[in-house]
Amino acid sequence: MNEVSLLYNYLIVGSLLFVIGLIGFLVRRNMIVMFLCAEMMLQGVAICLVAFGRFHGSLGNPTAWDGQTLVIFMITVAACEAGIAMALILMLAQRTGSLDSLVWQDLREEGQPAYVDQQVPEERAEDQVWPTLTPAGREPLQSEDEQTHRSRV
Amino acid sequence: MSLAFLAAADSFTFAELVKCPTAWALVLAIIGLWMMMGVRSLTGFAALLGGGRPAEPGKTLRYGKTIGGLLLVISLGLFGADLPWLANPAAQGLFWLMAVVTLVAAVGCIAAQSPVYSALWFALSLLGTAGLFFLEGAQFLAVATIVVYAGAIVVTFLFVLMLAQPEGHAPYDRISWGWFPRTFSVLAAGAIVAMLTLLLGGLKDQAVAAGRNLTAREALAAAAPNKDEKGETPVLAPPQELNDVLHPQHMARLGGYLFTRHLISIEVAGTLLLAALVGAVAIAIQGKQRDRVEQALSPGANHP
Numbered sequence: 001m002n003e004v005s006l007l008y009n010y011l012i013v014g015s016l017l018f019v020i021g022l023i024g025f026l027v028r029r030n031m032i033v034m035f036l037c038a039e040m041m042l043q044g045v046a047i048c049l050v051a052f053g054r055f056h057g058s059l060g061n062p063t064a065w066d067g068q069t070l071v072i073f074m075i076t077v078a079a080c081e082a083g084i085a086m087a088l089i090l091m092l093a094q095r096t097g098s099l100d101s102l103v104w105q106d107l108r109e110e111g112q113p114a115y116v117d118q119q120v121p122e123e124r125a126e127d128q129v130w131p132t133l134t135p136a137g138r139e140p141l142q143s144e145d146e147q148t149h150r151s152r153v
Numbered sequence: 154m155s156l157a158f159l160a161a162a163d164s165f166t167f168a169e170l171v172k173c174p175t176a177w178a179l180v181l182a183i184i185g186l187w188m189m190m191g192v193r194s195l196t197g198f199a200a201l202l203g204g205g206r207p208a209e210p211g212k213t214l215r216y217g218k219t220i221g222g223l224l225l226v227i228s229l230g231l232f233g234a235d236l237p238w239l240a241n242p243a244a245q246g247l248f249w250l251m252a253v254v255t256l257v258a259a260v261g262c263i264a265a266q267s268p269v270y271s272a273l274w275f276a277l278s279l280l281g282t283a284g285l286f287f288l289e290g291a292q293f294l295a296v297a298t299i300v301v302y303a304g305a306i307v308v309t310f311l312f313v314l315m316l317a318q319p320e321g322h323a324p325y326d327r328i329s330w331g332w333f334p335r336t337f338s339v340l341a342a343g344a345i346v347a348m349l350t351l352l353l354g355g356l357k358d359q360a361v362a363a364g365r366n367l368t369a370r371e372a373l374a375a376a377a378p379n380k381d382e383k384g385e386t387p388v389l390a391p392p393q394e395l396n397d398v399l400h401p402q403h404m405a406r407l408g409g410y411l412f413t414r415h416l417i418s419i420e421v422a423g424t425l426l427l428a429a430l431v432g433a434v435a436i437a438i439q440g441k442q443r444d445r446v447e448q449a450l451s452p453g454a455n456h457p
Contacts, residue, residue, distance in 0.1 A: 024263030
């Protein structure tokens with residue numbers, strides 16, 4: 001198996017993941033989605049690190065595990081970041097009732113113009129679809145049709 | 154034209170750039186991502202596509218997401234055309250499966266309008282990343298990614314659900330899936346089974362070859378004289394293993410390395426986790442208390 005091309009493939013996937021996360025962080029305004037995009041950038045870096053460790057590590061080489069060790073510490077820091085960021089986002093959302101980061105644009109620098117929404121897209125009915133779980137502990141309604149189709153063996 | 158142009162950027166011309174699939178893949182990916190994001194007020198472009206009829210501003214491009222997704226898939230294919238290909242088609246196929254799942258889910262994460270769907274797409278992207286870790290020989294990291302990140306994702310998901318107050322439901326669970334997903338799922342299952350079979354066959358051949366190699370080496374060592382003239386035992390070359398990472402006792406090796414060489418870092422990481430825990434609790438409690446104080450001090454809150 002060609003190790004160099006393996007390294008290239010993983011590096012390209014990791015960098016694409018990083019770039020997608022970066023685009024999402026710059027484009028999206030929902031604070032939780034921005035946070036997810038930051039985590040996605042971390043994932044891209046983690047893929048690159050593990051690929052480098054796999055490529056450079058050889059038997060008896062003490063640095064063979066360095067990539068994976070670094071990723072373990074990265075996951076630790078990401079978990080801390082998740083906890084703190086969730087607490088902060090929850091506080092900000094409780095204070096304003098919105099997850100929009102544009103609410104906090106009063107914190108900008110002095111000379112910067114305010115960003116004003118030129119045209120807000122109208123909420124359509126198909127945008128209001130949310131994933132649901134099956135409600136547990138309720139008896140389904142028995143219809144006549146279903147009763148007649150059920151086998152009575 | 155291959156990936157080498159990334160390294161030798163000083164010596165390429167415009168004609169090479171036109172012939173390079175990666176450049177076209179980048180252009181297509183940019184346009185596709187732009188359309189996947191649900192771009193509004195695409196007046197000129199929409200008029201061009203809509204048969205010269207000027208589109209009113211604020212209207213989403215029709216079939217914009219479908220066209221954008223198709224462009225993204227084509228750009229992924231162009232990226233793949235420029236990559237150096239591996240000898241083992243089974244590992245290649247698994248790698249591509251995982252890579253495409255990861256990247257498509259990442260694009261879905263940043264393109265979904267609802268944060269709930271965004272979190273779900275991100276969870277799928279994490280599963281793809283865990284698969285890539287498995288392929289890279291990092292088994293512990295793959296499982297840790299699923300456990301840690303999926304836990305964080307569940308927390309995020311719950312926060313979004315609590316904060317965003319879901320309204321409206323749709324009976325989409327009753328929708329039949331139709332002929333195309335059924336056929337596609339059967340084909341995908343067949344492809345996965347075929348690739349796994351090929352991969353396992355290749356692994357078995359490798360193991361047999363490694364065992365034969367080891368036996369030959371032992372026979373050689375037994376035939377060789379045990380001591381040379383200085384009385385030292387001859388140094389045997391280690392058996393041909395690919396990598397220390399691929400050792401069968403993966404977890405033991407990783408744990409040993411982590412708790413000997415990086416012991417202080419482990420302690421620092423534990424302290425960091427504790428500090429983050431205390432900090433998060435402090436932030437949450439302080440915010441709640443301040444809100445309660447503000448509510449108590451607000452006018453009209455005096456009467457019960």
